[in-house]
Amino acid sequence: xxxxxxKKSQQALNIIYEYLSVEKEVLAKExxxxxxxxxxxxxxxxxxxxxxxxxxxxxxxxxxxxxxIIIYTIKNNYLYIVNILHTSxxxxx
Numbered sequence: 001x002x003x004x005x006x007k008k009s010q011q012a013l014n015i016i017y018e019y020l021s022v023e024k025e026v027l028a029k030e031x032x033x034x035x036x037x038x039x040x041x042x043x044x045x046x047x048x049x050x051x052x053x054x055x056x057x058x059x060x061x062x063x064x065x066x067x068x069i070i071i072y073t074i075k076n077n078y079l080y081i082v083n084i085l086h087t088s089x090x091x092x093x
Contacts, residue, residue: 001074003029003039005081007047009071012084031066038063039070047074058082 005013013032020028023079040047043061050061053071067087073080 001010001077001079003044003079003081006083008083009081014028015065016084016086029037031068034063034066035068035070043070043072044079047079061086 013035016035017028017032020031040063048059050059050072051071053060053073055071058073062068062093063070069085069087071082071085073082082088
């Protein structure tokens with residue numbers, strides 16, 4: 001199974017890093033690493049680990065150590081990372 005990061009999810013990683021690295025670069029790197037490793041290890045190996053998503057056909061994995069939600073779906077043998085949201089953000093429709 002291949003992991004595909006959508007443009008939105010890639011942009012979200014960049015925004016998270018840019019925002020946090022202004023004052024806390026080590027924390028920014030730690031969070032990005034945590035998100036990527038969660039996708040590569042937890043979600044990849046346990047596809048249904050997250051809860052059912054608010055958008056039909058998606059799943060959501062809430063990071064326990066940081067306030068982020070990884071939104072993903074599984075299609076045609078691909079793990080597709082849809083987006084990454086901060087838990088305080090309004091959920092997009």
